[in-house]
Amino acid sequence: MTSHSVDDTAIIDITLTEDENPLLLDDNFQNTNINNSDSSIHNTILIPSISNFRLTNILRGLVFLEFFLLFIIWLAGSRTHLLIDDIIHFHLTTSIFDLVIISMFKLILLIILLTELEILVILRLYRPIDRSSFPFNRYLFIIALLLIAIGSLTFAIIKFVIIFHQEFQLSKLYLSCIYIFLVCSLLEFIGILFIFPYLNRLKLIEQQQHEQNRQEKQVDIRRVFSLAKEERSLMIIGTFFLFIASAIDIVDIILFGQIIAFALKYESMHSVNVIILILFGIDSINCICTFFNTWLFDLAGQKMTYRLRRNIFNAIIKQEICFFDENHTGELTNRLSSDTQVVQTMLTGNIAILIQNFIHIIGSLIVMFYLQVKLTLVLISIVPIAILIATIYGNIVENLRQQFQDKLAEANKTAEESISNIRTVRIFGSECKVIDRYKQNLMKSFIIGKKLAFNDALFSGVIGLLTAGIISVVMWYGAKLVHDKKLSIGVLSSFLLYLIQVVVAFAYLASLYGEFMQTVGASKKIFNLLDRQPKIPSTSNESCSIEPTDFDGSIHFNNVSFTYPTRPEQQILTNISFSIAPGQKIALVGPSGSGKSTIASLIERFYEPHSGTIYLGSYSLLSINPQWLRQNISFVNQEPSLFACSIRDNIAFGLDLNQISFDDIIRVAKQANAHQFIEEFDQKYDTLVGEYGHRLSGGQRQRLAIARALLMNPKFLILDEATSALDAESEHLIQEAIEQAMINRTVLIIAHRLSTLRNADLIIVLDQGKIVEQGTHDFLISKENGIYKNLALRQLMSDVST
Numbered sequence: 001m002t003s004h005s006v007d008d009t010a011i012i013d014i015t016l017t018e019d020e021n022p023l024l025l026d027d028n029f030q031n032t033n034i035n036n037s038d039s040s041i042h043n044t045i046l047i048p049s050i051s052n053f054r055l056t057n058i059l060r061g062l063v064f065l066e067f068f069l070l071f072i073i074w075l076a077g078s079r080t081h082l083l084i085d086d087i088i089h090f091h092l093t094t095s096i097f098d099l100v101i102i103s104m105f106k107l108i109l110l111i112i113l114l115t116e117l118e119i120l121v122i123l124r125l126y127r128p129i130d131r132s133s134f135p136f137n138r139y140l141f142i143i144a145l146l147l148i149a150i151g152s153l154t155f156a157i158i159k160f161v162i163i164f165h166q167e168f169q170l171s172k173l174y175l176s177c178i179y180i181f182l183v184c185s186l187l188e189f190i191g192i193l194f195i196f197p198y199l200n201r202l203k204l205i206e207q208q209q210h211e212q213n214r215q216e217k218q219v220d221i222r223r224v225f226s227l228a229k230e231e232r233s234l235m236i237i238g239t240f241f242l243f244i245a246s247a248i249d250i251v252d253i254i255l256f257g258q259i260i261a262f263a264l265k266y267e268s269m270h271s272v273n274v275i276i277l278i279l280f281g282i283d284s285i286n287c288i289c290t291f292f293n294t295w296l297f298d299l300a301g302q303k304m305t306y307r308l309r310r311n312i313f314n315a316i317i318k319q320e321i322c323f324f325d326e327n328h329t330g331e332l333t334n335r336l337s338s339d340t341q342v343v344q345t346m347l348t349g350n351i352a353i354l355i356q357n358f359i360h361i362i363g364s365l366i367v368m369f370y371l372q373v374k375l376t377l378v379l380i381s382i383v384p385i386a387i388l389i390a391t392i393y394g395n396i397v398e399n400l401r402q403q404f405q406d407k408l409a410e411a412n413k414t415a416e417e418s419i420s421n422i423r424t425v426r427i428f429g430s431e432c433k434v435i436d437r438y439k440q441n442l443m444k445s446f447i448i449g450k451k452l453a454f455n456d457a458l459f460s461g462v463i464g465l466l467t468a469g470i471i472s473v474v475m476w477y478g479a480k481l482v483h484d485k486k487l488s489i490g491v492l493s494s495f496l497l498y499l500i501q502v503v504v505a506f507a508y509l510a511s512l513y514g515e516f517m518q519t520v521g522a523s524k525k526i527f528n529l530l531d532r533q534p535k536i537p538s539t540s541n542e543s544c545s546i547e548p549t550d551f552d553g554s555i556h557f558n559n560v561s562f563t564y565p566t567r568p569e570q571q572i573l574t575n576i577s578f579s580i581a582p583g584q585k586i587a588l589v590g591p592s593g594s595g596k597s598t599i600a601s602l603i604e605r606f607y608e609p610h611s612g613t614i615y616l617g618s619y620s621l622l623s624i625n626p627q628w629l630r631q632n633i634s635f636v637n638q639e640p641s642l643f644a645c646s647i648r649d650n651i652a653f654g655l656d657l658n659q660i661s662f663d664d665i666i667r668v669a670k671q672a673n674a675h676q677f678i679e680e681f682d683q684k685y686d687t688l689v690g691e692y693g694h695r696l697s698g699g700q701r702q703r704l705a706i707a708r709a710l711l712m713n714p715k716f717l718i719l720d721e722a723t724s725a726l727d728a729e730s731e732h733l734i735q736e737a738i739e740q741a742m743i744n745r746t747v748l749i750i751a752h753r754l755s756t757l758r759n760a761d762l763i764i765v766l767d768q769g770k771i772v773e774q775g776t777h778d779f780l781i782s783k784e785n786g787i788y789k790n791l792a793l794r795q796l797m798s799d800v801s802t
């Protein structure tokens with residue numbers, strides 16, 4: 001495989017055998033260019049957004065530079081016989097041939113592994129399920145890369161330590177080789193540590209390319225941090241206090257060491273007293289700084305979450321109706337509650353811990369180098385191994401944690417569904433069934449939870465063991481130095497306290513990694529929501545801003561066909577054409593599922609037709625301001641849902657309470673025959689209706705919904721089965737109200753009770769999404785074998801039998 005660039009485009013050439021090539025199986029893969037040549041197939045994948053300045057290329061360049069420099073210095077610095085001498089009489093302290101050889105192998109291995117890893121990640125993206133095509137896991141590649149980097153760094157440190165303490169002088173060229181090798185090994189190690197986030201980023205870029213129609217922005221670290229952009233100043237001031245507090249932690253240890261040193265001298269307590277006083281003084285400052293940094297970071301967190309939740313809610317509410325068909329309510333509310341919480345914890349709480357531990361590590365290492373160079377070098381040579389183990393294990397735990405969250409979310413969905421449908425559950429006596437279903441789903445999360453508990457404990461154990469190991473090694477070496485009279489006990493004590501601080505800080509950082517990955521996951525979901533542009537706008541924009549002042553209530557359907565996006569294979573409406581003249585009363589009838597409510601949804605622009613046009617007056621529905629549309633077209637749907645507030649607020653829901661008088665509310669309630677039952681309640685119009693209006697009867701809910709629609713004073717009124725839940729008396733009263741409300745407006749009624757449609761100007765009969773008959777009641781009833789006539793007869797017979 002080779003990698004090169006064309007303008008801003010990176011092309012990755014992949015040579016695979018026919019069996020191995022997963023891309024060949026993917027019909028949808030657009031940018032694959034396949035050239036057959038004998039037994040191998042040469043594919044070119046075009047990836048426009050992968051920069052040449054990517055981490056893998058920087059690492060490739062670095063190992064190449066390292067080898068090149070070492071090789072040149074080795075060649076230039078040795079005369080031919082010395083060059084051979086360096087190989088034949090190789091010795092760790094005097095030869096540099098080993099560095100050249102290691103860097104050469106490193107060059108070969110790193111280039112192969114990095115390249116293979118990149119291919120693996122990119123290919124897997126296109127065949128995420130077919131794991132059998134990939135014999136190697138990407139983690140294996142990463143482990144191999146890390147082992148190489150750690151091996152090289154450890155070798156560099158050992159060689160550095162050994163030659164640094166030998167008696168004889170080494171040439172400058174020789175020393176420069178050691179320095180180059182050490183610095184490059186360190187940079188390579190750091191670079192490889194970043195390979196995980198890099199690969200995730202690469203994956204994101206690829207996903208973006210692959211799903212071009214989805215407007216997902218790349219979630220990188222910078223973007224996650226941009227969430228707390230407005231709280232930057234609070235966090236900067238907080239960091240200032242944090243910096244002082246952390247610096248005091250470091251100074252504290254110097255003072256502890258001095259106290260031990262003075263105490264060991266058995267002299268007067270004066271010096272100890274002075275140091276104790278200083279210690280108390282600076283620790284008091286430390287407490288004040290800790291108060292300020294905790295307060296400022298927490299405040300920033302609260303502000304950020306407040307803003308983020310508001311923005312997410314705005315984004316959710318503006319989405320088109322189809323979005324809500326596709327997404328579960330529980331998942332969306334989860335974005336608002338737990339995902340924002342995860343981001344808050346990371347961006348404010350954990351950032352403070354990160355900065356504090358970082359300062360502890362850097363500050364402690366500086367002081368440790370100052371106190372004892374050799375001992376610090378021993379520590380530094382062990383720490384990378386500890387980081388490697390902690391990182392690998394941290395990833396395993398993190399994967400489990402992710403699985404646990406997913407399973408728990410599934411269980412929550414079941415619980416939420418059962419609770420919100422509790423009446424249906426009770427009617428069918430299905431309590432045991434839903435309890436069992438919840439238990440089964442919960443069990444799945446519990447099984448992973450058990451593994452997680454074990455692995456969490458093991459992780460703590462591993463970290464503890466590593467800590468103990470590092471402390472033991474450094475203690476042993478420190479004790480040896482004290483024994484050899486090369487180090488004082490006071491310095492060793494301070495050194496050990498610093499050591500503990502460094503090790504604890506590393507342990508914290510290792511545990512933060514998992515949380516950070518969780519934050520990236522949560523932020524990705526948040527950004528997907530924030531970035532998502534509704535496919536149907538809910539407010540006006542350039543394409544839909546018309547507010548027809550001359551709208552007379554007429555509507556025209558011209559060859560409209562439609563399928564629901566969530567069920568694209570089922571055609572719901574086919575070539576529907578009809579016109580509703582101003583002030584007409586039109587009825588839609590037909591068997592259940594024939595598409596009547598769908599027509600109403602299209603007029604409300606909940607969905608858009610796949611072909612054909614709907615006109616309001618002389619304007620296409622798509623060009624009209626959606627807010628204007630909702631003010632002029634009211635819709636009372638089959639299952640009117642109310643909000644958990646007062647009757648008055650429910651009736652006034654679509655309008656600003658300051659713009660309407662209480663008299664208006666009473667007037668429409670009277671029109672909808674709701675006034676009488678409202679007056680019978682103790683608190684009348686202030687009566688609370690409960691969640692979804694469950695404290696009212698079905699008929700009462702419908703009458704309130706009609707009153708709510710009438711208050712909007714719409715030019716066009718849609719009544720979808722609006723009288724279905726009423727008894728004969730109420731239905732009669734409602735019919736009267738509707739007759740009244742129809743004056744000066746156009747009405748579209750969708751009703752099964754054909755007897756209520758006698759006075760309709762036009763009845764449109766639908767069957768399987770097509771208009772099969774239309775005309776007045778008398779016309780349709782006179783048709784031999786007509787669908788309407790059959791429906792009417794069937795209804796008449798069932799009315800007689802009941």
Ligand SMILES: Nc1ncnc2c1ncn2[C@@H]1O[C@H](COP(=O)(O)OP(=O)(O)OP(=O)(O)O)[C@@H](O)[C@H]1O
Pocket residue numbers: 325564566567572590591592593594595596597598599
């Ligand atoms: N949100 C949706 N997503 C996918 N399919 C839907 C959706 N809403 C309705 N459908 C399907 O569209 C078809 C027409 O439904 P619609 O509600 O328009 O029928 P209807 O004539 O009003 O029926 P009814 O008289 O029983 O209310 C049905 O097959 C239904 O399953």
